Every structure is written in structure tokens, then in C-alpha cells.
Amino acid sequence: MKRAFAALAASVMLLGGAVTAFAEEQLIPNEYYTKNTVPEERQKPLLYDAADILSDSEEANLLTKLEKISDEHDVDVCILTVNAYEGNDIELFADDYFAYNGMGQGSEKDGFMLMLSMEDRDWAICTHGSGIKIFTDYGQEYLIKQIKPELGKNKYYDAFDEYADISEQFIQEWEKGTPYDTTHRVKGKLPMVWVLISIGGGLLIGLIYAQSIKAQLTSVSMQHGADDYIRQNSFKLTVNRDTFLYRDVHREYIPPAEKSGGGGGSTTHSHSSGSSFGGSHGKF
Amino acid sequence: MAVQEYKCPCCAGAIEFNSQVQKMKCPYCDTEFEMDALLAYDEDLSTDGNDQLDWNPEASEWQEGETDHLRVYSCQSCGGEIVGDENMGATKCPYCDNPVVMTGQFRGTLKPDYVIPFKVDKNAAVEGLKKHLVGKKFLPKVFKEQNHLDEVKGIYVPFWLFDADADGGVRYKCSRSHSHTEGNYRVTETEYFSVYREGKIGFDNIPVDGSSKMPDDLMESVGPFDFSGAVPFQTAYLAGYLADKYDVSADNSTARANERAKVSIDEAFRNTVQGYTSVIKEGDNLRLHNAKAKYALYPVWVLTTSWNGSTYLFGMNGQTGKFVGNLPCDKGLYRRSFLIASIIAGIAIYAVAWLFFR
Numbered sequence: 001m002k003r004a005f006a007a008l009a010a011s012v013m014l015l016g017g018a019v020t021a022f023a024e025e026q027l028i029p030n031e032y033y034t035k036n037t038v039p040e041e042r043q044k045p046l047l048y049d050a051a052d053i054l055s056d057s058e059e060a061n062l063l064t065k066l067e068k069i070s071d072e073h074d075v076d077v078c079i080l081t082v083n084a085y086e087g088n089d090i091e092l093f094a095d096d097y098f099a100y101n102g103m104g105q106g107s108e109k110d111g112f113m114l115m116l117s118m119e120d121r122d123w124a125i126c127t128h129g130s131g132i133k134i135f136t137d138y139g140q141e142y143l144i145k146q147i148k149p150e151l152g153k154n155k156y157y158d159a160f161d162e163y164a165d166i167s168e169q170f171i172q173e174w175e176k177g178t179p180y181d182t183t184h185r186v187k188g189k190l191p192m193v194w195v196l197i198s199i200g201g202g203l204l205i206g207l208i209y210a211q212s213i214k215a216q217l218t219s220v221s222m223q224h225g226a227d228d229y230i231r232q233n234s235f236k237l238t239v240n241r242d243t244f245l246y247r248d249v250h251r252e253y254i255p256p257a258e259k260s261g262g263g264g265g266s267t268t269h270s271h272s273s274g275s276s277f278g279g280s281h282g283k284f
Numbered sequence: 285m286a287v288q289e290y291k292c293p294c295c296a297g298a299i300e301f302n303s304q305v306q307k308m309k310c311p312y313c314d315t316e317f318e319m320d321a322l323l324a325y326d327e328d329l330s331t332d333g334n335d336q337l338d339w340n341p342e343a344s345e346w347q348e349g350e351t352d353h354l355r356v357y358s359c360q361s362c363g364g365e366i367v368g369d370e371n372m373g374a375t376k377c378p379y380c381d382n383p384v385v386m387t388g389q390f391r392g393t394l395k396p397d398y399v400i401p402f403k404v405d406k407n408a409a410v411e412g413l414k415k416h417l418v419g420k421k422f423l424p425k426v427f428k429e430q431n432h433l434d435e436v437k438g439i440y441v442p443f444w445l446f447d448a449d450a451d452g453g454v455r456y457k458c459s460r461s462h463s464h465t466e467g468n469y470r471v472t473e474t475e476y477f478s479v480y481r482e483g484k485i486g487f488d489n490i491p492v493d494g495s496s497k498m499p500d501d502l503m504e505s506v507g508p509f510d511f512s513g514a515v516p517f518q519t520a521y522l523a524g525y526l527a528d529k530y531d532v533s534a535d536n537s538t539a540r541a542n543e544r545a546k547v548s549i550d551e552a553f554r555n556t557v558q559g560y561t562s563v564i565k566e567g568d569n570l571r572l573h574n575a576k577a578k579y580a581l582y583p584v585w586v587l588t589t590s591w592n593g594s595t596y597l598f599g600m601n602g603q604t605g606k607f608v609g610n611l612p613c614d615k616g617l618y619r620r621s622f623l624i625a626s627i628i629a630g631i632a633i634y635a636v637a638w639l640f641f642r
Binding site: 190191194195197198199201202203204205206207209210213214216217218219220221222223224225226227228229230231234235236237238239240241242243244245246247248249250251252253254255256 | 419420421422423453458465466468469470471472473474475476477478479480481482483484485486487488489490491499500501502504505507508541544545547548551552556599607608609610611612613618621622623624625626627628629630631632633634637638641
């Protein structure tokens with residue numbers, strides 16, 4: 001904890017040292033929170049490891065990476081870890097932190113944030129400004145799906161590193177004018193089972209191919225049937241009866257299509273600061 | 285035993301049946317003879333020659349029992365001894381190469397009803413083998429150059445011809461299903477039917493190989509023969525070819541004819557059951573009536589080649605020219621093709637999955 005504050009203090013100094021020591025101790029600065037105003041300047045670093053789950057070198061590496069991405073694309077890519085959060089709505093807490101710390105770039109405060117709360121192992125994502133378009137509901141679901149295995153194994157550095165990579169990939173796609181969404185899905189990794197299917201299917205097709213060519217070599221066999229010797233027009237049907245017996249009706253319930261399969265986009269909610277946020281949360 | 289040679293009335297050379305002109309032809313003076321003229325001649329000849337039956341070749345040099353399945357004939361041209369098995373009906377004299385017919389093998393109750401004369405000649409058979417080797421990818425490359433053509437024989441093979449009439453019925457259980465959506469439910473309706481078909485069907489001249497010497501599968505594979513090309517039997521047709529009399533009785537051949545007929549009957553009835561998603565045969569009551577079997581000689585060219593210590597047998601339909609015969613497989617080539625095809629198919633499957641299932 002102390003180390004984190006020390007690092008924080010150092011980075012705040014670099015920003016200009018305008019913020020007082022009092023503000024550093026609060027996750028959400030009171031002076032802005034109470035007035036519902038959003039500060040012009042960013043009050044916290046892009047990576048704020050209040051739960052201290054990263055080593056110093058890991059933290060430095062990640063911060064460099066996040067700053068590079070954020071500078072290049074003018075979108076803040078943020079990470080927040082806490083031991084516990086106030087209130088019982090992690091998404092609201094994340095929104096408050098993002099808004100009243102002045103996170104996000106430009107007038108629209110473009111950015112998004114991944115937050116972990118270690119006590120109950122909660123995660124939350126909040127998106128703001130263009131971040132809402134970059135990470136739609138689909139994008140957030142995809143992101144969590146990708147990093148959840150690492151989070152589950154407590155490999156936080158790996159998870160955050162992947163988060164940074166995926167963020168850059170999503171930002172680039174948004175810059176091209178085709179943000180990832182339900183209609184434009186990310187091409188992820190192919191499940192391992194396809195390797196087995198490919199080997200099995202390949203062997204089967206290979207066998208059919210080789211056998212069909214080998215069949216050219218065989219032309220001697222006992223013949224089936226005697227179609228060549230049927231007396232012309234000798235086949236006459238005298239009874240031709242189709243009797244209906246019974247009907248069997250089987251009803252199978254189909255669950256309604258999931259919402260992600262629909263129009264896509266982001267679900268947003270308004271925030272006390274006056275702007276709207278997108279986001280989601282869950283357990284890891 | 286009676287041996288018949290057809291002598292040319294012009295030059296006294298031994299004449300034989302010529303498949304190209306479909307007549308008897310003297311290979312020495314090119315004189316041709318109508319088959320009908322020979323029919324009368326043939327009948328005249330059947331009255332004589334019996335005196336030779338007294339001739340007993342079974343001298344002391346044969347062990348007892350050794351000649352049970354052998355017959356010894358004397359060539360009428362050179363007097364040479366022709367030894368053949370008990371079923372041999374036509375051959376060539378090993379000394380003077382004149383075609384001879386053992387008329388006794390086809391007299392009386394043993395007289396075939398019909399014969400289909402050879403339509404394609406020996407050259408066509410040899411050509412047929414060459415064509416047969418073309419386009420077979422797994423045939424060992426050296427087989428074409430190295431295989432040695434041992435023998436080409438034009439054989440009249442004895443066949444039993446069965447006419448069969450069948451009547452009866454077949455019962456099937458069939459189902460038809462379709463599905464549609466009702467709200468959040470997928471409704472699949474399956475309707476079950478009992479389907480009954482009754483009728484009759486007839487077969488003409490289903491051939492069954494009457495010679496135990498000829499492989500049954502080879503004989504069935506060279507078929508079908510076109511029975512409209514058959515003519516009443518005359519021994520003269522055999523001149524110049526090999527022939528055997530039957531050694532499998534008609535009674536022992538009926539089962540095979542019925543077996544083949546039954547498959548076709550099943551298919552014929554099955555084809556009338558249409559418009560169902562599943563058809564399962566539940567039972568039948570079929571009666572098969574066989575008429576008396578006819579006895580015919582069908583023309584088959586049999587070619588034997590040897591390669592790599594193995595013998596390969598080929599057959600060509602002497603009427604239609606259909607060529608059959610199993611060939612050896614290049615195992616290395618087979619394995620390579622299998623491996624390459626598997627790898628390409630595997631990569632293709634993975635690539636398609638990579639494009640659509642990520």
C-alpha cells in the first residue's frame with residue numbers, strides 16, 4: 001500500500017504537483033465528488049494498483065505500455081485494483097472513480113477502465129466517450145472471456161498485459177471505422193478440438209480418396225442382382241397400398257436468442273456527473 | 285472317343301469358325317462356308333465315328349484310377365494322341381495345331397440348346413488387355429512393361445440359363461417427418477405408414493457358370509451377354525476354340541440364379557416406395573417359379589499374365605468385348621497418395637474452420 005502511494009505520489013509530482021497530499025489518499029477525490037464536477041486534469045495514473053497485486057517492475061512495464069497506447073490513440077486505457085470498494089454497486093464505483101478523477105482524454109473524456117476488487121473477486125469495466133463505441137457489450141464480453149483464465153490463476157500481470165493488447169486491437173479497429181461488435185466479431189483463437197477434427201477428417205478423406213482410386217484395380221466380383229435379365233415390362237404391381245398408422249409429435253423448447261445476437265452496440269446508463277457510461281461487471 | 289475335324293472340301297485343310305465373318309473359313313484357301321450348310325453336315329457326321337469308341341487307349345502305362353478324369357483322343361489329321369480332361373469339348377491338336385471338336389461331349393442329353401458365337405477375335409482380346417491397364421493410377425508402373433502374357437484362350441464356357449417368374453408382396457414400415465416452429469418450440473411431426481406392394485416380375489436367361497474350372501466371379505463379371513445373339517447349337521462353332529461341357533448340374537446352379545433374382549425383385553419393389561424419409565422392410569411373401577434351365581455355351585476370352593511371381597487372370601466377353609480382371613496395387617503409391625490427400629484435406633478443414641469458426 002505504501003509503495004503504491006509512493007509511486008502515485010511520484011507520478012502526481014510529475015504531472016505538476018498541483019494536487020495536494022490529501023487527495024492522494026482518496027480513491028475518489030471528495031472535492032470533485034461532492035460538487036459533481038469533473039476535473040480537467042487527470043488526477044490518477046492510468047494504472048492505479050491500490051490492492052498492490054503487482055510488483056514494482058510489473059507496474060512500471062504496464063504503465064509504460066498503457067501510456068504509449070493512450071498517447072498514440074488519444075484514448076485513456078486505465079486499470080484500477082482495490083481491496084474493497086465503497087457501496088454495493090461496483091459499476092457505479094468505477095464510474096465515479098473514472099469521472100471524478102478526470103480520466104479520459106479530450107472534451108468527451110474518451111477512455112475505458114478495467115477494475116478489480118480483490119475482497120470479493122469482482123471485476124468491472126466502465127467505458128466513456130468514444131470508449132463506449134470501442135468496447136460495446138460484445139467487446140466487453142469478449143475481453144473478459146479472454147483474460148478470465150489468467151485472472152482465475154492470479155496471473156494479474158499477464159491478464160493486464162493481454163487487456164492492453166486487446167484494447168489496442170479494439171481501438172485500431174474503431175479508428176478504421178469498423179469497431180468490433182456482434183456484426184463484426186473478433187477472430188479469436190481456434191479451439192483445440194479443431195486440430196483433432198482436422199486430423200480425423202483429413203485421414204478419413206484421404207482414405208476415401210485412396211480407396212476410390214484403388215477401386216479402379218478391381219473389376220472382378222460376384223454380381224448383385226439380375227437387373228440385366230429382367231424381362232422387359234414384366235414388372236407389374238397388382239397391389240399398391242399405403243396405410244397411415246399414427247402420428248408422433250415431438251416438441252422441443254428453443255430458448256430465445258441471446259441479446260448479443262441482436263443489434264449489438266453498448267448499453268449505457270447516465271451518471272451523476274452528467275454524462276453517460278457503458279460498462280459491465282462480474283466475478284473472476 | 286469321337287473327334288471331329290471340319291475338313292475344307294476344297295483343299296482338305298482343317299477349317300474353323302471365323303468370328304469376323306461369322307462363318308466357317310478355311311485358313312489355307314480362304315474359302316468360306318455358311319453355318320446352315322454345316323448344320324446338315326454336322327448331323328450327317330454324328331452318325332459315324334462311333335466305331336472309334338472301341339479303340340482303347342488305356343494301356344498299361346496308366347496307373348489305375350489315374351485316367352478316371354482323363355480322356356484320350358486321336359487326331360484325325362496326324363494321328364497324334366490328344367489327352368484332355370473328361371469335360372474337354374474342343375481344343376487344338378498339340379502336334380499339328382488343327383482344331384478338333386470332341387463331338388461326343390455335345391451329343392444326346394449333353395447337347396447345348398444355344399451357343400453365342402465369338403464376335404471379337406484374339407487380337408481384340410490382347411488389345412483389350414492393353415486398354416485395361418490404361419488410367420489405373422495405383423497400377424505399379426513396371427507392371428505394363430514387365431507383365432508377361434502367358435496365354436490367350438478363346439473358351440466356350442457352359443452356362444445354365446434360368447427363366448424365373450416371381451410373384452408376391454413386400455411389406456414396409458415407412459415414416460415421413462417435417463418440422464416447424466410454434467413460438468419457442470420446434471415441433472417435429474412424424475407420420476408412420478404401413479406400405480404394402482404386391483406384383484409380379486419375370487427374368488429371362490439369368491446365366492450361372494456351369495463349369496467348375498472357370499472362376500464364378502470372373503464369369504459373372506464378364507456378363508451380361510446379349511441372348512438375342514444366341515443361335516441354336518452347332519458343334520461347328522466350336523472349331524478353333526476351346527470348349528468344356530458342364531460339370532456343375534443345373535440343380536446345383538438354381539440357387540445362385542434365384543439369389544440374384546431375389547436381389548433384383550427386392551430393388552424393384554423398393555423403388556416403388558417413394559416419398560418417405562425412412563423405409564424399413566418388415567417382411568415379404570415371394571414365390572419364385574423356375575422354368576427348366578437351358579444349356580448354352582457363351583464365348584469368353586481368358587488371358588493369363590504373370591508378374592512378380594503371381595498369376596493374373598483376365599476375362600473378356602467374347603460377344604460384347606467387356607474386359608475385366610483384378611490388377612495389383614502399388615502399395616507405396618497407395619500410402620503416398622493416402623498421406624498427401626490426408627494432409628491436404630486436414631489443412632483444408634483447418635483453414636475453413638479458421639475462417640468461419642473462430
